[in-house]
Amino acid sequence: MNQQTYHQLSIQDPIGFWKQASDLIDWKVKPETILKQNTNGYAQWYPDGFLNMSYLCLDYHIEQVKGHDIALYWDSPVSEQKKEITFLQLRNDVAKFAGGLHKLGLKKGDRAIIYMPMIPEAIIAMLACARLGVTHSVVFGGFAAHELAIRIDDCAPKVIITANYGIEVNKQIPYLPIIEAALNQAKHSPKHTIVHYRKTQFPDSYYEKGLNFSDLIQQPLVFDPIPVESTHPLYLLYTSGTTGAPKGVQRDTGGYATALKFAMQEFYNAKEGDVFFSASDLGWVVGHSFIAYGPLLHGCSTVLYEGKPIKTPNPGAFWRLVENYQITHLFAAPTAIRAIKKEDPDGIFYQKHDTTTLQHIFLAGERCDITTYEWLNSLTQKPVIDHWWQTESGWPMLGMMQTFENSQPKAGSAGLPVCGFDIQILDEAGQQLPAHTEGYIAIKLPLPPGCLQTLWGNEALFEKSYLQHFQGYYTSGDGGYKDSDGYFYVMGRVDDVINVAGHRLSTGEMEEIIATHPDVAECAVVGVENQLKGQVPVAIVVKKDGTLSEKMEAEVVQLIRQQIGAIACLKTVYSSQRLPKTRSGKVLRKTMRLMLEGKTFQIPSTIEDPEVLNELTALFNTIR
Ligand code: COA
Ligand code: AMP
Numbered sequence: 013m014n015q016q017t018y019h020q021l022s023i024q025d026p027i028g029f030w031k032q033a034s035d036l037i038d039w040k041v042k043p044e045t046i047l048k049q050n051t052n053g054y055a056q057w058y059p060d061g062f063l064n065m066s067y068l069c070l071d072y073h074i075e076q077v078k079g080h081d082i083a084l085y086w087d088s089p090v091s092e093q094k095k096e097i098t099f100l101q102l103r104n105d106v107a108k109f110a111g112g113l114h115k116l117g118l119k120k121g122d123r124a125i126i127y128m129p130m131i132p133e134a135i136i137a138m139l140a141c142a143r144l145g146v147t148h149s150v151v152f153g154g155f156a157a158h159e160l161a162i163r164i165d166d167c168a169p170k171v172i173i174t175a176n177y178g179i180e181v182n183k184q185i186p187y188l189p190i191i192e193a194a195l196n197q198a199k200h201s202p203k204h205t206i207v208h209y210r211k212t213q214f215p216d217s218y219y220e221k222g223l224n225f226s227d228l229i230q231q232p233l234v235f236d237p238i239p240v241e242s243t244h245p246l247y248l249l250y251t252s253g254t255t256g257a258p259k260g261v262q263r264d265t266g267g268y269a270t271a272l273k274f275a276m277q278e279f280y281n282a283k284e285g286d287v288f289f290s291a292s293d294l295g296w297v298v299g300h301s302f303i304a305y306g307p308l309l310h311g312c313s314t315v316l317y318e319g320k321p322i323k324t325p326n327p328g329a330f331w332r333l334v335e336n337y338q339i340t341h342l343f344a345a346p347t348a349i350r351a352i353k354k355e356d357p358d359g360i361f362y363q364k365h366d367t368t369t370l371q372h373i374f375l376a377g378e379r380c381d382i383t384t385y386e387w388l389n390s391l392t393q394k395p396v397i398d399h400w401w402q403t404e405s406g407w408p409m410l411g412m413m414q415t416f417e418n419s420q421p422k423a424g425s426a427g428l429p430v431c432g433f434d435i436q437i438l439d440e441a442g443q444q445l446p447a448h449t450e451g452y453i454a455i456k457l458p459l460p461p462g463c464l465q466t467l468w469g470n471e472a473l474f475e476k477s478y479l480q481h482f483q484g485y486y487t488s489g490d491g492g493y494k495d496s497d498g499y500f501y502v503m504g505r506v507d508d509v510i511n512v513a514g515h516r517l518s519t520g521e522m523e524e525i526i527a528t529h530p531d532v533a534e535c536a537v538v539g540v541e542n543q544l545k546g547q548v549p550v551a552i553v554v555k556k557d558g559t560l561s562e563k564m565e566a567e568v569v570q571l572i573r574q575q576i577g578a579i580a581c582l583k584t585v586y587s588s589q590r591l592p593k594t595r596s597g598k599v600l601r602k603t604m605r606l607m608l609e610g611k612t613f614q615i616p617s618t619i620e621d622p623e624v625l626n627e628l629t630a631l632f633n634t635i636r
Contacts, residue, residue, distance in 0.1 A: 015413050015428050022431035033274045039063045040239035055458035057267035064237035066143035069308035070103035085337045086132050088318035090179040091212040110140040110235035112228025120145030123169040127151045129178035130318035133208045134294050135304050137173045145240045149248040152295025153178045157193035158575040163250050164198040175208040181323050184214045188221050242266025248468045251403040252518035254508045260468030261403050271462025275407045276310035281414035284311035290343040297403040321348040328361030335365040345377035345514030349384050359391045377514030378546045382423045400426035400502050404464045409433045410500050425499040432460025442482040447496045454485040510539030510547045512581050525575045531556050538605040550584045560587035594618040
């Protein structure tokens with residue numbers, strides 16, 4: 013069988029296919045109903061099954077006499093610390109911390125926000141929540157107070173679990189002032205803040221606040237996993253949409269566990285005992301699925317890395333990790349590979365390490381350019397697999413499934429549809445387009461297990477964002493085409509979402525923030541191609557009167573850093589007299605992006621005032 017035939021089976025008989033896949037996990041109560049479709053065609057998977065994710069990731073392996081195997085390698089060059097944690101040790105910490113949370117009154121159905129750096133306590137917190145049926149929401153530690161406040165208000169957590177600081181290469185990032193500022197901005201007040209006080213080479217930072225993580229983890233109450241309904245929300249993960257408000261992607265438990273088990277086994281071709289290293293952050297979906305839950309669920313060791321691909325201390329960092337932990341599966345964003353390539357183009361650092369254990373390298377998070385793909389392929393001589401997925405999907409939708417020996421990737425393509433995803437290229441009217449014609453990437457309902465259930469507390473926005481554009485389909489927000497062999501090419505977003513160093517950001521949100529500057533009349537933010545980061549945002553700002561001073565440009569940059577965080581990477585601000593618009597008032601962002609990238613563009617017939625484009629061309633030409 014090849015991937016396409018296997019995929020066809022999953023599409024023709026989703027119930028039979030996903031029933032078989034669900035047998036791979038140890039349910040407390042096995043589901044009798046496999047698929048229930050809502051009136052809008054959307055799927056609920058295994059609605060009458062019961063299980064617990066923390067049990068599957070920990071206790072299950074202990075019962076299989078694997079308790080002394082390594083569950084987690086923590087490697088932190090930025091704090092000069094390392095740790096090896098077995099399944100047994102991790103289970104004990106998780107059970108005790110869950111006991112501590114229970115004593116604080118946390119129970120199934122409550123929410124907890126986790127705002128932590130890449131330390132084992134973050135995974136302990138996630139698994140402890142899962143153990144209790146508390147829905148967690150991990151917020152990426154690079155987000156500023158404003159972003160945290162939005163999430164606090166949206167999911168109304170009972171507790172925030174944090175640490176005293178994170179470390180960015182050699183910079184200490186104090187978290188407690190960020191938490192304090194977020195709590196001041198938010199309307200909702202969580203009952204408790206729990207702080208893990210790290211001890212590293214940095215000075216003890218800062219003041220004592222809230223409850224101490226280590227007190228909670230040291231208390232004697234050990235908590236057993238509570239079986240929850242398959243549809244019980246394991247987590248909420250906020251992601252950028254087209255507006256200022258991030259969307260709370262809600263993930264179930266049973267569908268997700270089944271999908272991750274299937275992905276580990278059938279897509280990544282990982283075996284129990286393999287070592288999985290996803291070079292992401294727990295605050296992103298990759299971190300949830302393939303640092304925390306997927307590898308642990310499958311009995312693999314996972315590597316939690318608090319460092320960068322370069323600078324900590326050099327571009328050999330990933331290869332050192334491969335050698336030290338005998339990593340079999342490496343997963344990174346193309347940006348990380350571009351950064352390594354830039355600093356080590358001839359692979360001198362690569363050659364210093366023994367990478368023979370490495371079986372596959374997976375790339376995702378953004379489109380991978382062919383040069384980077386080929387460089388990595390020729391340097392490592394390992395299969396390099398680009399694969400496409402989103403926060404919403406939770407696991408790969410396109411990619412070459414590594415269980416098939418004859419699986420041949422094509423450079424520049426994200427590969428073939430993964431089982432369960434009936435992916436089609438549609439035109440504006442919802443008609444399927446022929447090969448080599450670019451259109452919207454949409455997925456015929458029902459989506460397979462593991463994908464988002466809804467948006468937290470906002471079913472109407474869920475339907476509007478994903479289900480209403482094309483009747484009977486999930487709209488991905490990406491555009492692309494397929495070739496005559498059925499391989500897909502994902503070309504980028506069709507909305508106002510941009511991808512900066514594999515981080516998904518909303519230009520709409522940036523515009524809303526810039527518009528709060530008292531001297532800004534209007535503005536547009538567009539994502540412009542960048543050799544290292546894929547895209548970076550550029551702001552075009554119209555001042556209420558006159559042109560922007562350098563001081564005001566700096567204020568605009570600072571606003572974004574303060575409100576979203578430095579990861580937004582907005583560094584360029586242009587002053588313009590006007591913005592190009594259609595007669596109906598729509599700002600021509602795509603046209604401005606093409607102009608900034610020096611590409612040819614067509615002047616839309618609906619433009620209100622073509623002269624504005626000449627002004628902008630002159631402006632951009634002087635700067636480029
Ligand atoms: N906490 C606080 N600040 C953070 C942060 C965090 N967790 N992560 C990043 N930042 C800050 C950085 O310090 C930097 O601040 P500065 O502008 O003051 O220097 C800014 O955000 C931009 O960071 P980054 O995007 O990491 O850029 P960089 O130039 O420092 O590093 C790369 C470039 C390519 C090494 C880096 O972008 C990278 O590792 N990319 C891969 C990311 C990834 O794995 N994405 C996939 C997610 S699935
Ligand atoms: P996120 O939800 O943060 O994981 O971002 C998802 C978005 O990243 C997708 O909608 C795509 O635009 C982009 N993306 C992820 N993986 C790929 C890939 N392999 N190729 C092209 N784009 C990708």
